[in-house]
Amino acid sequence: MKMISMSYGQALFDLKVSKEDRQNAAKILRESEELQKALVNPTISKEEKEKVIDKLFPPEIRNFIKVICRNDDAQCLLEAFDYCEVLIQKEEQILTGTLYYVTKPEEGQLARIREYLKKEYQAEQVELELKEDASLIGGFILKVRDKVLDRSLRGKLEKMKQNLAWR
Structure with missing residues:
Protein backbone atom coordinates (compact mmCIF):
# COMPACT_ATOMS: atom_id res chain seq x y z
CA MET A 1 0.00 0.00 0.00
CA LYS A 2 1.29 3.44 -0.91
CA MET A 3 2.05 6.02 1.77
CA ILE A 4 -0.26 8.54 0.09
CA SER A 5 -3.13 6.03 0.29
CA MET A 6 -2.38 5.48 3.96
CA SER A 7 -2.37 9.25 4.57
CA TYR A 8 -5.76 9.61 2.89
CA GLY A 9 -7.03 6.58 4.79
CA GLN A 10 -5.92 8.20 8.05
CA ALA A 11 -7.69 11.42 7.03
CA LEU A 12 -10.89 9.50 6.29
CA PHE A 13 -10.58 7.76 9.64
CA ASP A 14 -10.13 11.13 11.39
CA LEU A 15 -13.23 12.50 9.66
CA LYS A 16 -15.34 9.85 11.43
CA VAL A 17 -17.56 9.34 8.39
CA SER A 18 -20.34 6.87 9.12
CA LYS A 19 -19.73 3.22 8.32
CA GLU A 20 -22.71 3.18 5.96
CA ASP A 21 -21.43 6.15 3.94
CA ARG A 22 -17.90 4.71 3.76
CA GLN A 23 -19.21 1.35 2.60
CA ASN A 24 -21.59 2.90 0.06
CA ALA A 25 -18.83 5.06 -1.43
CA ALA A 26 -16.39 2.15 -1.62
CA LYS A 27 -19.08 -0.03 -3.20
CA ILE A 28 -19.82 2.60 -5.86
CA LEU A 29 -16.11 2.80 -6.71
CA ARG A 30 -15.53 -0.95 -6.73
CA GLU A 31 -18.55 -1.66 -8.93
CA SER A 32 -17.72 0.92 -11.59
CA GLU A 33 -14.41 0.61 -13.34
CA GLU A 34 -15.54 3.38 -15.70
CA LEU A 35 -16.00 5.75 -12.76
CA GLN A 36 -12.54 4.91 -11.44
CA LYS A 37 -11.03 5.62 -14.85
CA ALA A 38 -12.97 8.89 -15.18
CA LEU A 39 -11.80 10.17 -11.78
CA VAL A 40 -8.19 9.44 -12.73
CA ASN A 41 -8.47 10.78 -16.29
CA PRO A 42 -6.57 14.10 -16.61
CA THR A 43 -8.57 15.14 -19.69
CA ILE A 44 -11.78 15.35 -17.66
CA SER A 45 -12.03 18.68 -15.85
CA LYS A 46 -12.11 18.86 -12.07
CA GLU A 47 -15.51 20.59 -12.30
CA GLU A 48 -16.98 17.69 -14.28
CA LYS A 49 -15.55 15.19 -11.80
CA GLU A 50 -17.06 17.14 -8.91
CA LYS A 51 -20.49 17.13 -10.57
CA VAL A 52 -20.30 13.34 -10.88
CA ILE A 53 -19.14 13.03 -7.26
CA ASP A 54 -22.10 15.18 -6.11
CA LYS A 55 -24.54 12.93 -7.99
CA LEU A 56 -23.15 9.55 -6.93
CA PHE A 57 -21.68 9.76 -3.44
CA PRO A 58 -23.21 10.30 0.00
CA PRO A 59 -23.00 13.97 1.14
CA GLU A 60 -20.85 13.16 4.18
CA ILE A 61 -17.98 11.87 2.01
CA ARG A 62 -18.15 14.06 -1.10
CA ASN A 63 -15.61 16.67 0.01
CA PHE A 64 -13.10 13.98 0.92
CA ILE A 65 -13.33 12.46 -2.57
CA LYS A 66 -13.22 15.91 -4.22
CA VAL A 67 -10.00 16.82 -2.39
CA ILE A 68 -8.35 13.60 -3.53
CA CYS A 69 -9.42 14.28 -7.13
CA ARG A 70 -8.23 17.91 -6.94
CA ASN A 71 -4.83 16.58 -5.84
CA ASP A 72 -4.81 14.16 -8.81
CA ASP A 73 -4.64 11.18 -6.44
CA ALA A 74 -7.90 9.44 -7.39
CA GLN A 75 -5.98 6.21 -8.05
CA CYS A 76 -5.52 6.04 -4.24
CA LEU A 77 -9.21 6.11 -3.35
CA LEU A 78 -9.84 2.38 -2.89
CA GLU A 79 -6.62 1.85 -0.95
CA ALA A 80 -7.54 4.82 1.26
CA PHE A 81 -10.92 3.25 2.02
CA ASP A 82 -9.23 -0.08 2.75
CA TYR A 83 -6.67 1.49 5.08
CA CYS A 84 -9.39 3.41 6.91
CA GLU A 85 -11.14 0.09 7.58
CA VAL A 86 -7.89 -1.35 8.95
CA LEU A 87 -7.59 1.61 11.34
CA ILE A 88 -11.21 1.26 12.47
CA GLN A 89 -10.80 -2.47 13.08
CA LYS A 90 -7.64 -1.82 15.06
CA GLU A 91 -9.35 0.84 17.18
CA GLU A 92 -12.38 -1.38 17.81
Missing part, protein backbone atom coordinates in the same frame (compact mmCIF):
# COMPACT_ATOMS: atom_id res chain seq x y z
CA GLN A 93 -10.21 -4.48 18.32
CA ILE A 94 -11.92 -6.32 15.49
CA LEU A 95 -9.93 -9.15 13.95
CA THR A 96 -10.77 -10.33 10.45
CA GLY A 97 -9.71 -13.54 8.81
CA THR A 98 -10.62 -16.05 6.16
CA LEU A 99 -11.40 -19.70 6.75
CA TYR A 100 -11.07 -21.97 3.71
CA TYR A 101 -12.79 -25.33 4.10
CA VAL A 102 -13.99 -28.41 2.27
CA THR A 103 -16.87 -29.20 4.61
CA LYS A 104 -18.54 -26.17 6.18
CA PRO A 105 -17.79 -26.09 9.91
CA GLU A 106 -20.63 -26.28 12.40
CA GLU A 107 -21.48 -23.26 14.56
CA GLY A 108 -19.80 -24.84 17.60
CA GLN A 109 -16.57 -25.30 15.68
CA LEU A 110 -16.70 -21.72 14.43
CA ALA A 111 -17.31 -20.48 17.97
CA ARG A 112 -14.19 -22.34 19.20
CA ILE A 113 -12.12 -20.90 16.33
CA ARG A 114 -13.33 -17.39 17.16
CA GLU A 115 -12.53 -17.84 20.87
CA TYR A 116 -9.04 -19.12 20.02
CA LEU A 117 -8.44 -16.09 17.78
CA LYS A 118 -9.74 -13.66 20.41
CA LYS A 119 -7.24 -15.01 22.92
CA GLU A 120 -4.37 -15.28 20.44
CA TYR A 121 -4.76 -11.72 19.09
CA GLN A 122 -6.35 -9.98 22.12
CA ALA A 123 -9.38 -9.07 20.00
CA GLU A 124 -12.81 -8.07 21.20
CA GLN A 125 -14.53 -9.41 18.10
CA VAL A 126 -13.62 -11.83 15.31
CA GLU A 127 -15.11 -11.67 11.83
CA LEU A 128 -14.46 -14.71 9.68
CA GLU A 129 -15.08 -14.88 5.98
CA LEU A 130 -15.94 -18.46 5.04
CA LYS A 131 -14.85 -19.78 1.64
CA GLU A 132 -15.36 -23.26 0.31
CA ASP A 133 -12.28 -24.76 -1.39
CA ALA A 134 -12.58 -28.35 -2.56
CA SER A 135 -8.90 -28.39 -3.60
CA LEU A 136 -7.96 -28.69 0.10
CA ILE A 137 -9.16 -32.32 -0.06
CA GLY A 138 -9.95 -32.17 3.68
CA GLY A 139 -9.36 -29.97 6.72
CA PHE A 140 -9.06 -26.19 6.57
CA ILE A 141 -6.76 -23.19 6.12
CA LEU A 142 -7.13 -20.18 8.40
CA LYS A 143 -5.62 -16.86 7.26
CA VAL A 144 -5.41 -14.02 9.78
CA ARG A 145 -3.28 -10.94 9.17
CA ASP A 146 0.09 -12.24 7.95
CA LYS A 147 -0.28 -15.73 9.41
CA VAL A 148 -1.58 -18.88 7.76
CA LEU A 149 -2.62 -21.96 9.73
CA ASP A 150 -2.76 -24.84 7.26
CA ARG A 151 -4.54 -27.91 8.60
CA SER A 152 -5.60 -29.17 5.19
CA LEU A 153 -4.95 -32.58 3.71
CA ARG A 154 -3.48 -30.88 0.65
CA GLY A 155 -1.00 -29.03 2.90
CA LYS A 156 -0.02 -32.25 4.65
CA LEU A 157 0.56 -33.99 1.31
CA GLU A 158 2.73 -31.09 0.12
CA LYS A 159 4.81 -31.31 3.30
CA MET A 160 5.26 -35.05 2.79
CA LYS A 161 6.44 -34.40 -0.79
CA GLN A 162 8.96 -31.84 0.46
CA ASN A 163 10.26 -34.19 3.14
CA LEU A 164 10.68 -36.98 0.61
CA ALA A 165 12.44 -34.66 -1.83
CA TRP A 166 15.00 -33.70 0.85
CA ARG A 167 15.99 -37.31 1.43
Whole structure:
Protein backbone atom coordinates (compact mmCIF):
# COMPACT_ATOMS: atom_id res chain seq x y z
CA MET A 1 0.00 0.00 0.00
CA LYS A 2 1.29 3.44 -0.91
CA MET A 3 2.05 6.02 1.77
CA ILE A 4 -0.26 8.54 0.09
CA SER A 5 -3.13 6.03 0.29
CA MET A 6 -2.38 5.48 3.96
CA SER A 7 -2.37 9.25 4.57
CA TYR A 8 -5.76 9.61 2.89
CA GLY A 9 -7.03 6.58 4.79
CA GLN A 10 -5.92 8.20 8.05
CA ALA A 11 -7.69 11.42 7.03
CA LEU A 12 -10.89 9.50 6.29
CA PHE A 13 -10.58 7.76 9.64
CA ASP A 14 -10.13 11.13 11.39
CA LEU A 15 -13.23 12.50 9.66
CA LYS A 16 -15.34 9.85 11.43
CA VAL A 17 -17.56 9.34 8.39
CA SER A 18 -20.34 6.87 9.12
CA LYS A 19 -19.73 3.22 8.32
CA GLU A 20 -22.71 3.18 5.96
CA ASP A 21 -21.43 6.15 3.94
CA ARG A 22 -17.90 4.71 3.76
CA GLN A 23 -19.21 1.35 2.60
CA ASN A 24 -21.59 2.90 0.06
CA ALA A 25 -18.83 5.06 -1.43
CA ALA A 26 -16.39 2.15 -1.62
CA LYS A 27 -19.08 -0.03 -3.20
CA ILE A 28 -19.82 2.60 -5.86
CA LEU A 29 -16.11 2.80 -6.71
CA ARG A 30 -15.53 -0.95 -6.73
CA GLU A 31 -18.55 -1.66 -8.93
CA SER A 32 -17.72 0.92 -11.59
CA GLU A 33 -14.41 0.61 -13.34
CA GLU A 34 -15.54 3.38 -15.70
CA LEU A 35 -16.00 5.75 -12.76
CA GLN A 36 -12.54 4.91 -11.44
CA LYS A 37 -11.03 5.62 -14.85
CA ALA A 38 -12.97 8.89 -15.18
CA LEU A 39 -11.80 10.17 -11.78
CA VAL A 40 -8.19 9.44 -12.73
CA ASN A 41 -8.47 10.78 -16.29
CA PRO A 42 -6.57 14.10 -16.61
CA THR A 43 -8.57 15.14 -19.69
CA ILE A 44 -11.78 15.35 -17.66
CA SER A 45 -12.03 18.68 -15.85
CA LYS A 46 -12.11 18.86 -12.07
CA GLU A 47 -15.51 20.59 -12.30
CA GLU A 48 -16.98 17.69 -14.28
CA LYS A 49 -15.55 15.19 -11.80
CA GLU A 50 -17.06 17.14 -8.91
CA LYS A 51 -20.49 17.13 -10.57
CA VAL A 52 -20.30 13.34 -10.88
CA ILE A 53 -19.14 13.03 -7.26
CA ASP A 54 -22.10 15.18 -6.11
CA LYS A 55 -24.54 12.93 -7.99
CA LEU A 56 -23.15 9.55 -6.93
CA PHE A 57 -21.68 9.76 -3.44
CA PRO A 58 -23.21 10.30 0.00
CA PRO A 59 -23.00 13.97 1.14
CA GLU A 60 -20.85 13.16 4.18
CA ILE A 61 -17.98 11.87 2.01
CA ARG A 62 -18.15 14.06 -1.10
CA ASN A 63 -15.61 16.67 0.01
CA PHE A 64 -13.10 13.98 0.92
CA ILE A 65 -13.33 12.46 -2.57
CA LYS A 66 -13.22 15.91 -4.22
CA VAL A 67 -10.00 16.82 -2.39
CA ILE A 68 -8.35 13.60 -3.53
CA CYS A 69 -9.42 14.28 -7.13
CA ARG A 70 -8.23 17.91 -6.94
CA ASN A 71 -4.83 16.58 -5.84
CA ASP A 72 -4.81 14.16 -8.81
CA ASP A 73 -4.64 11.18 -6.44
CA ALA A 74 -7.90 9.44 -7.39
CA GLN A 75 -5.98 6.21 -8.05
CA CYS A 76 -5.52 6.04 -4.24
CA LEU A 77 -9.21 6.11 -3.35
CA LEU A 78 -9.84 2.38 -2.89
CA GLU A 79 -6.62 1.85 -0.95
CA ALA A 80 -7.54 4.82 1.26
CA PHE A 81 -10.92 3.25 2.02
CA ASP A 82 -9.23 -0.08 2.75
CA TYR A 83 -6.67 1.49 5.08
CA CYS A 84 -9.39 3.41 6.91
CA GLU A 85 -11.14 0.09 7.58
CA VAL A 86 -7.89 -1.35 8.95
CA LEU A 87 -7.59 1.61 11.34
CA ILE A 88 -11.21 1.26 12.47
CA GLN A 89 -10.80 -2.47 13.08
CA LYS A 90 -7.64 -1.82 15.06
CA GLU A 91 -9.35 0.84 17.18
CA GLU A 92 -12.38 -1.38 17.81
CA GLN A 93 -10.21 -4.48 18.32
CA ILE A 94 -11.92 -6.32 15.49
CA LEU A 95 -9.93 -9.15 13.95
CA THR A 96 -10.77 -10.33 10.45
CA GLY A 97 -9.71 -13.54 8.81
CA THR A 98 -10.62 -16.05 6.16
CA LEU A 99 -11.40 -19.70 6.75
CA TYR A 100 -11.07 -21.97 3.71
CA TYR A 101 -12.79 -25.33 4.10
CA VAL A 102 -13.99 -28.41 2.27
CA THR A 103 -16.87 -29.20 4.61
CA LYS A 104 -18.54 -26.17 6.18
CA PRO A 105 -17.79 -26.09 9.91
CA GLU A 106 -20.63 -26.28 12.40
CA GLU A 107 -21.48 -23.26 14.56
CA GLY A 108 -19.80 -24.84 17.60
CA GLN A 109 -16.57 -25.30 15.68
CA LEU A 110 -16.70 -21.72 14.43
CA ALA A 111 -17.31 -20.48 17.97
CA ARG A 112 -14.19 -22.34 19.20
CA ILE A 113 -12.12 -20.90 16.33
CA ARG A 114 -13.33 -17.39 17.16
CA GLU A 115 -12.53 -17.84 20.87
CA TYR A 116 -9.04 -19.12 20.02
CA LEU A 117 -8.44 -16.09 17.78
CA LYS A 118 -9.74 -13.66 20.41
CA LYS A 119 -7.24 -15.01 22.92
CA GLU A 120 -4.37 -15.28 20.44
CA TYR A 121 -4.76 -11.72 19.09
CA GLN A 122 -6.35 -9.98 22.12
CA ALA A 123 -9.38 -9.07 20.00
CA GLU A 124 -12.81 -8.07 21.20
CA GLN A 125 -14.53 -9.41 18.10
CA VAL A 126 -13.62 -11.83 15.31
CA GLU A 127 -15.11 -11.67 11.83
CA LEU A 128 -14.46 -14.71 9.68
CA GLU A 129 -15.08 -14.88 5.98
CA LEU A 130 -15.94 -18.46 5.04
CA LYS A 131 -14.85 -19.78 1.64
CA GLU A 132 -15.36 -23.26 0.31
CA ASP A 133 -12.28 -24.76 -1.39
CA ALA A 134 -12.58 -28.35 -2.56
CA SER A 135 -8.90 -28.39 -3.60
CA LEU A 136 -7.96 -28.69 0.10
CA ILE A 137 -9.16 -32.32 -0.06
CA GLY A 138 -9.95 -32.17 3.68
CA GLY A 139 -9.36 -29.97 6.72
CA PHE A 140 -9.06 -26.19 6.57
CA ILE A 141 -6.76 -23.19 6.12
CA LEU A 142 -7.13 -20.18 8.40
CA LYS A 143 -5.62 -16.86 7.26
CA VAL A 144 -5.41 -14.02 9.78
CA ARG A 145 -3.28 -10.94 9.17
CA ASP A 146 0.09 -12.24 7.95
CA LYS A 147 -0.28 -15.73 9.41
CA VAL A 148 -1.58 -18.88 7.76
CA LEU A 149 -2.62 -21.96 9.73
CA ASP A 150 -2.76 -24.84 7.26
CA ARG A 151 -4.54 -27.91 8.60
CA SER A 152 -5.60 -29.17 5.19
CA LEU A 153 -4.95 -32.58 3.71
CA ARG A 154 -3.48 -30.88 0.65
CA GLY A 155 -1.00 -29.03 2.90
CA LYS A 156 -0.02 -32.25 4.65
CA LEU A 157 0.56 -33.99 1.31
CA GLU A 158 2.73 -31.09 0.12
CA LYS A 159 4.81 -31.31 3.30
CA MET A 160 5.26 -35.05 2.79
CA LYS A 161 6.44 -34.40 -0.79
CA GLN A 162 8.96 -31.84 0.46
CA ASN A 163 10.26 -34.19 3.14
CA LEU A 164 10.68 -36.98 0.61
CA ALA A 165 12.44 -34.66 -1.83
CA TRP A 166 15.00 -33.70 0.85
CA ARG A 167 15.99 -37.31 1.43
